[in-house]
Amino acid sequence: MRRAAYRSSRLGERALTAFALLTFAFLYAPIAVLIVFSFNDSPILVFPLSNLSFKWYGELFSDGDLLRSVANSFLVAGGVVPLTLLLGVPLAFALDRFSFVGKALFERVMLVPLIVPGLITGLALLLVFTQTGFRLSLVSIMIGHSIFVLPIVVIQVYARLRRFDRSMEEASLDLGATRVQTFWRITLPNIKTAILGSALLGLTLSFDEVAIAFFLTANDNTLPMHIWSMLRHGITPQINAIGTITIVVSILLIVVSLRLLETKK
Amino acid sequence: MEPVVRLNRVSKRFRELEAVRELTLEVEEGEFLTLLGPSGCGKTTTLRLISGFEVPDEGEVVIEGQVVDALPPFRRNVNTVFQSYALFPHLTVFDNVAYSLSIRRRPRGEIRSRVSDMLERVGLADKARNMPSELSGGQMQRVALARALINEPRLLLLDEPLGALDAKLRRAMQLELKHMQANLGISFIYVTHDQEEALVMSDRVAVMDSGRLQQLGTPAEIFERPANPFVAEFLGTANFLEGEIEAAGAGRCRIGIADGITIEAEETPSLVTGDQVLATVRPQKIRLSLDDPGAPGAANTFPATLKEVIFEGVLVRLLLESAGGIGLEAQGLPDALPFAYQELVPGQRMSVHLPPEAVLVYPR
Amino acid sequence: MTSEAAVSGGSAAKALRRKRLALFLLCFGPPFLYLICFMILPYGNVFQYSFWKKELYTVAAEFNWENYARVWTNPLYRTVLFNSLEVAAIVTVCANLVGYPLAYFLAFVARKHRTLLYFLVIAPLWTSFLLRVFVWKLILGVDGIINGVLIYIGLIDEPMSIIIYNRFSVCLTLVYIFIPFVALPVYAALEKIPREYVEASMDLGAGRWRTFVRVILPLSIPGVIAGSIFTFCLSFGDFVTPTLLGGPSGIMIGNIIIGQFGAAFDWPFGSALAVVILLVVLAMIALAAAAEPRAKARIA
Ligand SMILES: Nc1ncnc2c1ncn2[C@@H]1O[C@H](COP(=O)(O)OP(=O)(O)OP(=O)(O)O)[C@@H](O)[C@H]1O
Ligand SMILES: [Mg+2]
Numbered sequence: 001m002r003r004a005a006y007r008s009s010r011l012g013e014r015a016l017t018a019f020a021l022l023t024f025a026f027l028y029a030p031i032a033v034l035i036v037f038s039f040n041d042s043p044i045l046v047f048p049l050s051n052l053s054f055k056w057y058g059e060l061f062s063d064g065d066l067l068r069s070v071a072n073s074f075l076v077a078g079g080v081v082p083l084t085l086l087l088g089v090p091l092a093f094a095l096d097r098f099s100f101v102g103k104a105l106f107e108r109v110m111l112v113p114l115i116v117p118g119l120i121t122g123l124a125l126l127l128v129f130t131q132t133g134f135r136l137s138l139v140s141i142m143i144g145h146s147i148f149v150l151p152i153v154v155i156q157v158y159a160r161l162r163r164f165d166r167s168m169e170e171a172s173l174d175l176g177a178t179r180v181q182t183f184w185r186i187t188l189p190n191i192k193t194a195i196l197g198s199a200l201l202g203l204t205l206s207f208d209e210v211a212i213a214f215f216l217t218a219n220d221n222t223l224p225m226h227i228w229s230m231l232r233h234g235i236t237p238q239i240n241a242i243g244t245i246t247i248v249v250s251i252l253l254i255v256v257s258l259r260l261l262e263t264k265k
Numbered sequence: 266m267e268p269v270v271r272l273n274r275v276s277k278r279f280r281e282l283e284a285v286r287e288l289t290l291e292v293e294e295g296e297f298l299t300l301l302g303p304s305g306c307g308k309t310t311t312l313r314l315i316s317g318f319e320v321p322d323e324g325e326v327v328i329e330g331q332v333v334d335a336l337p338p339f340r341r342n343v344n345t346v347f348q349s350y351a352l353f354p355h356l357t358v359f360d361n362v363a364y365s366l367s368i369r370r371r372p373r374g375e376i377r378s379r380v381s382d383m384l385e386r387v388g389l390a391d392k393a394r395n396m397p398s399e400l401s402g403g404q405m406q407r408v409a410l411a412r413a414l415i416n417e418p419r420l421l422l423l424d425e426p427l428g429a430l431d432a433k434l435r436r437a438m439q440l441e442l443k444h445m446q447a448n449l450g451i452s453f454i455y456v457t458h459d460q461e462e463a464l465v466m467s468d469r470v471a472v473m474d475s476g477r478l479q480q481l482g483t484p485a486e487i488f489e490r491p492a493n494p495f496v497a498e499f500l501g502t503a504n505f506l507e508g509e510i511e512a513a514g515a516g517r518c519r520i521g522i523a524d525g526i527t528i529e530a531e532e533t534p535s536l537v538t539g540d541q542v543l544a545t546v547r548p549q550k551i552r553l554s555l556d557d558p559g560a561p562g563a564a565n566t567f568p569a570t571l572k573e574v575i576f577e578g579v580l581v582r583l584l585l586e587s588a589g590g591i592g593l594e595a596q597g598l599p600d601a602l603p604f605a606y607q608e609l610v611p612g613q614r615m616s617v618h619l620p621p622e623a624v625l626v627y628p629r
Numbered sequence: 630m631t632s633e634a635a636v637s638g639g640s641a642a643k644a645l646r647r648k649r650l651a652l653f654l655l656c657f658g659p660p661f662l663y664l665i666c667f668m669i670l671p672y673g674n675v676f677q678y679s680f681w682k683k684e685l686y687t688v689a690a691e692f693n694w695e696n697y698a699r700v701w702t703n704p705l706y707r708t709v710l711f712n713s714l715e716v717a718a719i720v721t722v723c724a725n726l727v728g729y730p731l732a733y734f735l736a737f738v739a740r741k742h743r744t745l746l747y748f749l750v751i752a753p754l755w756t757s758f759l760l761r762v763f764v765w766k767l768i769l770g771v772d773g774i775i776n777g778v779l780i781y782i783g784l785i786d787e788p789m790s791i792i793i794y795n796r797f798s799v800c801l802t803l804v805y806i807f808i809p810f811v812a813l814p815v816y817a818a819l820e821k822i823p824r825e826y827v828e829a830s831m832d833l834g835a836g837r838w839r840t841f842v843r844v845i846l847p848l849s850i851p852g853v854i855a856g857s858i859f860t861f862c863l864s865f866g867d868f869v870t871p872t873l874l875g876g877p878s879g880i881m882i883g884n885i886i887i888g889q890f891g892a893a894f895d896w897p898f899g900s901a902l903a904v905v906i907l908l909v910v911l912a913m914i915a916l917a918a919a920a921e922p923r924a925k926a927r928i929a
Contacts, residue, residue, distance in 0.1 A: 012837070013738050016730060016733065016734045016738050017734065017738060019730050019731075019734070020730070020731055020734040020735075020738070020739070020746075023727055023730075023731050023808065024746075024749060026727075026805065026808075027749070027750075027753055027805070027808065027809075028749070030761065030764040030765065030768060030805070031753075031756075031761070031764070033764055033767055033768060033774060034760065034764045034767070037767060087659060087660040087663055088660065090655070090656035090657070090659070090660065091656065091657065091660035091661075093656050094653055094656035094657035094660075097653075097656075098649075098653045098657070100653070100657075106661075108914075109669075110664065112668075112672075112910075112914075113668060114859075115858060115859060115862045115863070115910055115913075115914070116672075116862065116866070116906075116907065116910050117862065117863055117865070117866025117867060117883065117906060117910075118866075119866060119868055119883055119886060119887065119903075120672075120675070120866060120903050120906055120907060120910075121668075121671075123675070123886065123890060123899065123900070123903055124671035124672050124674060124675045124903070125667065125671050126890070127671065127674055127675060127678050127896065127900065128667075128670065128671045128674055131674075143667055146663075146667070147664075147667055147668050150660070150663075150664070165349065165351065167347050167349055167351040168351045168352075168353055168354075170318055170338070170345075170347070170351065171345070171347055171351035171352075171353070171412075172353075172364070173317075173318075173337070173338040173339045174316055174338050174339070174343075174344055174345045174413075175339075175344065175364050175365035175368065175412065175413075175416070176339045176365045176368050176369060176416065177339055177364075177365075177368045178337075178339055179337075179339075181368060185364075185368075186353060189355045190354070190355060201755060204755050204756075205755065208755075208756065208757040208758060208759070210758065210759045210869060211867075211868070211869065214887070215890065224757065224759050227759060227760070227763075228759060228869075231763060231873065239760075239763065240767075243757065243760040243763070243764070246756075246757050246760065247756050247757060247760060250755055250756040250757065251752055251756060253755075254748075254751075254752055254755045254756075255748070258748060258751075320641045320642040320645050321641075321642070322642060334641035335640075335641045335644065
């Protein structure tokens with residue numbers, strides 16, 4: 001309601017709207033291209049388009065390496081999510097409930113992996129793993145991904161905890177619930193959506209990650225690493241089909257996770 | 266008989282700040298005790314010491330004869346109505362009220378009947394399936410009350426439970442709470458910073474300031490005989506006159522104020538001639554008349570200039586200034602004044618009389 | 630009696646403190662140790678490694694500055710380093726030029742479908758980076774859409790090759806990737822501006838443009854800084870985009886690094902290059918930390 005009071009001028013508003021629409025077109029046209037080409041019959045990517053076809057999708061399901069890489073990606077993400085939740089939720093809890101020396105510094109340092117390019121995180125872990133004789137495997141990729149998923153979980157859960165009215169916990173204790181009962185019955189239900197939302201974000205991010213995995217992959221490729229190697233061997237229309245599926249699935253997951261992370265007013 | 270709760274010289278510090286200092290207090294079975302004091306005086310901290318959310322630095326808290334300092338909140342047979350209500354937003358009204366029963370694993374049938382009874386009692390039977398966010402302030406307040414009472418605690422703590430309600434609902438709830446307390450026979454410790462509320466509801470009132478107990482007594486006692494100027498001011502005394510005792514004896518004392526104004530009051534045994542004192546009078550007790558005495562005349566009567574007339578509907582407030590620049594406030598019901606307040610003009614001279622029995626004297 | 634009471638009160642408080650400390654250690658300890666082991670130590674280790682020396686098939690732990698000297702003296706590496714900085718700067722500026730108006734549109738112009746539009750801005754952040762880079766190959770390539778369309782409508786006869794495998798294609802793709810990175814924090818900052826400020830400014834007779842320059846822009850600076858840091862650091866250290874779309878003139882420091890960890894097998898030198906990126910990142914964080922209070926002070 002208040003918002004209406006400050007408005008750009010008519011002309012300015014139109015110009016901005018036009019600009020924004022162009023920008024949205026710029027953001028989504030490439031994705032549309034990917035999708036459209038995935039249904040194009042022709043084996044080479046040329047304009048104009050030929051017939052509608054699902055054959056590239058069909059081929060995906062007979063590609064053993066590809067299917068294995070998808071399974072690997074699920075394994076990695078399936079490890080990253082519980083790991084980061086197990087570490088991140090208590091950490092967010094500690095940050096919310098306790099003050100300690102260097103807390104502000106810790107909160108900043110914790111976020112560094114979000115700003116540092118993935119290849120640095122990847123090669124840094126690679127160096128440590130090789131020096132300590134830790135064999136590269138899906139576990140090493142999992143650890144690599146956890147380093148940037150962890151701060152995301154902590155940010156989300158920490159923000160939710162800060163909004164959570166602590167007198168509700170006191171009311172629960174007052175009514176005879178122990179601290180453990182209070183956590184399960186009162187605290188957890190109130191931060192549940194933040195936990196689920198960040199878990200889904202972690203899942204999609206881990207699923208799409210390529211730079212860290214690039215350094216930490218041994219023999220088992222994740223899906224993005226498999227795509228990467230396909231790209232090095234030349235473009236095939238299959239990639240468009242994989243791309244379409246991953247992007248559609250990602251967007252579905254994002255819709256769900258944003259719903260969960262949304263602030264309830 | 267053993268009091269329901271006893272605080273024994275309890276102190277609580279937050280770093281440098283002494284939130285509660287050497288507080289000693291007892292609450293009897295079935296008593297309604299109010300903690301009254303300005304913001305930040307330590308009322309909430311006192312409640313939290315009893316409910317177990319704070320642990321005293323010194324002293325002990327005894328509930329039903331048992332020292333509870335080592336007991337966490339969930340092991341104390343005391344329940345609290347929180348100022349913000351602290352209803353669980355993810356549970357229905359029914360489940361909120363049922364919470365402590367379900368924690369104690371009571372059979373389902375028992376839970377259902379007890380919660381329904383309780384909701385009936387607070388007039389919310391039809392809201393059982395609603396979420397707290399769908400309730401009005403007054404309804405949330407009742408849910409909080411029902412939730413705290415379902416356990417039948419011996420002692421209920423209420424931290425400004427009516428603070429968020431509008432004036433009208435507040436008055437209605439004051440009486441409702443009071444009646445409910447009397448019917449249940451549960452002891453209440455009630456926190457408020459509203460002196461009127463304290464007087465209306467309580468059996469006894471504990472007035473606090475800066476963590477210290479200032480006075481403990483019945484509403485009539487603390488209103489009529491405030492123990493010190495702080496209590497007097499907090500309970501609505503507006504007139505403070507600095508003076509010196511000129512003579513004392515035979516149950517009376519005479520206090521020189523300024524420029525020949527002297528006031529007689531009942532003698533306070535500890536005060537002797539020459540002591541610096543503060544004399545106080547409630548605005549309602551001041552008698553006014555329109556004839557100008559010219560100079561200080563009969564005992565406790567002196568002239569003053571009318572500065573301002575403030576009409577508040579049920580009440581008229583008159584601000585006066587007497588010799589020596591002493592400001593006074595008088596109040597009266599419009600119809601009970603010996604003159605028509607509409608005809609008063611600022612600047613006019615009046616005669617002020619302070620009845621000796623209404624003057625309370627404190628050392629300065 | 631009183632002294633006894635004092636003891637009982639004090640000891641209960643002490644027991645409570647001990648319990649709290651235990652809870653804290655339980656919650657904070659494991660993630661802290663985890664971050665030390667897999668984040669702090671590895672990043673620190675890169676520094677150490679960068680001072681070691683590659684020997685034929687091994688790495689010698691002898692302290693030397695040679696790797697850094699090589700970054701600076703070898704014209705190839707120096708060029709690539711400056712090229713990367715330039716690309717990062719261009720991308721940051723362009724992403725702001727597009728992302729800021731977009732965020733402004735979301736905050737002040739869009740009314741009806743704000744939630745949907747907001748979603749459309751951030752959705753790309755969480756979808757496959759690799760695929761969104763790759764798709765530009767389809768668009769800009771010699772057999773790509775742009776060339777295909779232009780030939781189809783007869784504007785050109787032969788496919789153009791100047792739009793791909795150079796710095797232009799790298800910058801374009803990176804801007805595409807990073808627009809949401811800028812728009813999101815800027816929008817968050819604009820959202821937070823109390824409407825009263827803006828109205829007060831208009832009320833005091835400032836025009837729309839002046840209100841924007843004097844009130845809105847300064848208040849949104851923290852968002853611009855946050856978005857710019859992400860964009861600069863992440864585009865500076867990217868290797869996916871220059872690998873897929875770079876060509877010879879679009880090589881960036883990330884390409885060199887993966888080369889050192891691949892074919893060249895010179896990990897210490899690769900680490901030195903990584904340290905350069907880390908230093909740039911840290912410098913950016915420090916710069917932002919210095920700029921932010923100043924931006925705030927200007928407003929207050
Ligand atoms: N956890 C705490 N840490 C530090 N200081 C505190 C804490 N709790 C209370 N205090 C301080 O102790 C003093 C007493 O606080 P308390 O909440 O008991 O006051 P109150 O009488 O309830 O006031 P109000 O009427 O405003 O609720 C205040 O000065 C408050 O700032
Ligand atoms: Mg309080």
